[in-house]
Amino acid sequence: MSAIVWAWAVVAVTFVWLGLQQKKKHLSLPPGPKGLPVIGNLRDLTLTGLWLEARKWAQQYGEVVYLHVFGQGLLFVNSYEAAVDLLEKRGAIYSDKPKMVMAGELCGCENMIGLTPYGDRLRRQRKLMLQALGQNRVHEYHPLLEIQTQNLLQGMLNSPDESQGIIRRYTGGLSLLIVYGYRVVSNNDRILEMADESLELLSNHIAAAGKVWLVDLFPPLKYVPSWFPGAGFKRNAAIWKQKMEDFVNVPYDYTKAEMRKGTAVPCYVSMLLDDAALENKEQTVDNQRDFDIRWTANSLYAASFDTTISAISHFFLAMIQHPEILHRAQKEIDAVVGNNRLPDFSDRPNLPYVNAIVNEVLRIASPVPLGLPRRITEDNVYKNMYIPKGTLVFGNNYNMARNPAVYPNPDAFDPERYLEEGVDEATMKARDPRNYVFGFGRRRCPGAWMIDSSLWIAIASMLASFDIRKAVDDFGNAIEPEVVYDNSVFTTLKPFKYDIRPRSAQAVKVIREAKGLSD
Numbered sequence: 001m002s003a004i005v006w007a008w009a010v011v012a013v014t015f016v017w018l019g020l021q022q023k024k025k026h027l028s029l030p031p032g033p034k035g036l037p038v039i040g041n042l043r044d045l046t047l048t049g050l051w052l053e054a055r056k057w058a059q060q061y062g063e064v065v066y067l068h069v070f071g072q073g074l075l076f077v078n079s080y081e082a083a084v085d086l087l088e089k090r091g092a093i094y095s096d097k098p099k100m101v102m103a104g105e106l107c108g109c110e111n112m113i114g115l116t117p118y119g120d121r122l123r124r125q126r127k128l129m130l131q132a133l134g135q136n137r138v139h140e141y142h143p144l145l146e147i148q149t150q151n152l153l154q155g156m157l158n159s160p161d162e163s164q165g166i167i168r169r170y171t172g173g174l175s176l177l178i179v180y181g182y183r184v185v186s187n188n189d190r191i192l193e194m195a196d197e198s199l200e201l202l203s204n205h206i207a208a209a210g211k212v213w214l215v216d217l218f219p220p221l222k223y224v225p226s227w228f229p230g231a232g233f234k235r236n237a238a239i240w241k242q243k244m245e246d247f248v249n250v251p252y253d254y255t256k257a258e259m260r261k262g263t264a265v266p267c268y269v270s271m272l273l274d275d276a277a278l279e280n281k282e283q284t285v286d287n288q289r290d291f292d293i294r295w296t297a298n299s300l301y302a303a304s305f306d307t308t309i310s311a312i313s314h315f316f317l318a319m320i321q322h323p324e325i326l327h328r329a330q331k332e333i334d335a336v337v338g339n340n341r342l343p344d345f346s347d348r349p350n351l352p353y354v355n356a357i358v359n360e361v362l363r364i365a366s367p368v369p370l371g372l373p374r375r376i377t378e379d380n381v382y383k384n385m386y387i388p389k390g391t392l393v394f395g396n397n398y399n400m401a402r403n404p405a406v407y408p409n410p411d412a413f414d415p416e417r418y419l420e421e422g423v424d425e426a427t428m429k430a431r432d433p434r435n436y437v438f439g440f441g442r443r444r445c446p447g448a449w450m451i452d453s454s455l456w457i458a459i460a461s462m463l464a465s466f467d468i469r470k471a472v473d474d475f476g477n478a479i480e481p482e483v484v485y486d487n488s489v490f491t492t493l494k495p496f497k498y499d500i501r502p503r504s505a506q507a508v509k510v511i512r513e514a515k516g517l518s519d
């Protein structure tokens with residue numbers, strides 16, 4: 001290209017850039033609730049159930065809503081279309097993560113994938129996760145998922161009153177088995193308890209949505225000595241950091257020790273360590289690969305626990321509230337699977353109503369309702385609204401799941417909406433909650449295929465085997481479940497009572513004869 005053409009190109013780009021700067025000055029921020037001087041919307045943020053507030057703001061202000069806390073902008077992206085426009089199409093500037101001084105630097109979580117900045121390291125690590133859990137690999141885990149589900153059923157059969165604990169053990173056990181090849185065989189398993197405690201700390205204290213640490217707003221506060229009055233956050237951070245380090249290292253070191261002994265169960269970690277050693281002629285794993293496997297493994301475990309618990313507890317809630325849905329699903333399973341065996345993955349295409357229940361569970365639960373926060377790396381203009389660089393961005397999938405234009409009567413649990421006849425193909429496609437509950441673009445959930453399978457087999461098997469009803473009190477009155485969220489990032493529910501019992505003597509026989517995991 002000649003020098004003149006170059007010069008014209010530079011002038012044109014400069015003009016466009018200057019025009020944009022000029023335009024931005026005249027544009028307003030997206031609408032949102034009015035804040036107070038200095039603290040902004042601090043008082044509008046709630047520690048649990050922020051998504052309920054965010055839905056109200058979406059109804060009042062529209063598809064993008066802007067708030068600020070001490071000048072830190074927060075953008076809620078409320079419609080699917082806006083999320084695709086911003087989080088997917090403009091992924092180059094909407095995929096970064098906030099630098100969280102408290103969670104990252106002080107509590108040692110900076111290498112968790114959900115907090116990893118957008119760049120080469122993230123791309124490398126996401127590639128590893130998708131290599132092991134992507135759409136074309138997930139069927140390899142099906143036998144493991146079936147066995148773990150049989151275990152779940154056996155636990156529920158033996159101790160129906162402890163089913164909530166059994167579900168926690170199933171969920172934690174499933175992830176520990178798939179990620180680390182670690183078998184959980186008792187409710188008070190050491191690693192399971194440690195992971196449980198770390199996750200509670202992480203999502204309700206360290207990185208709670210709706211909680212703003214002053215040190216994140218004023219990073220120099222991190223230099224305040226721990227003994228200084230008001231520096232309790234530093235004392236807590238020191239204790240939490242040790243717990244987080246154990247959470248990352250203990251299960252990983254377990255798998256490596258098992259591999260050295262030659263007794264490791266094939267799993268995410270062993271598979272990737274084996275691949276890495278094979279690639280390297282000296283049969284060792286370099287530090288970078290070791291680091292990547294260690295941290296992706298921890299992130300997979302951390303991200304799968306509360307999300308799965310949320311989905312399963314919403315399934316129970318829906319079944320006790322809608323016995324007619326439970327019975328219709330059981331009828332479908334009886335007709336396709338019969339009552340001499342449990343459902344397996346080969347039955348899935350023939351169980352449309354069960355599939356519709358799984359869709360509706362994902363939609364109603366919206367397990368990560370506001371996504372995980374992103375950070376925009378450049379000033380941006382969207383539909384004539386100015387979004388400043390550094391704004392934290394939340395994909396409000398809870399609101400997308402309740403869009404009345406896509407889901408008539410959106411608060412009702414209604415699997416029928418996925419089976420409705422006479423609805424055009426585009427509308428049916430738009431109703432699939434997988435379009436948004438797993439997030440968007442370059443940070444979309446890498447566990448999406450895994451959970452789709454594990455949730456399906458668990459729900460199909462529980463429907464095939466148990467009746468699930470409201471519990472009754474001492475006077476025989478049905479106890480209405482109280483829906484209370486107990487977490488600030490995930491829609492996990494405070495435990496509620498229900499009555500679960502095998503459907504028949506034949507169901508008991510089938511569960512007892514299933515393989516399960518040997519203790």
Ligand code: HEM
Pocket residue numbers: 113114115126133299300301303304305307308311366367368371372374395437438439440441442443444445446447448450451
């Ligand atoms: C129903 C269950 C689940 C839901 C609804 C869900 C949803 C999400 C969402 C919304 C995000 C943020 C995506 C974004 O920023 O756009 C995410 C991230 C993530 N999820 Fe899931 N998830 C689920 C289960 C799982 C499971 C089972 C695993 C692991 C096996 C997993 C691993 C991850 C990881 C590692 C990230 C961080 C990705 C990154 O920052 O690049 N998730 N998930």
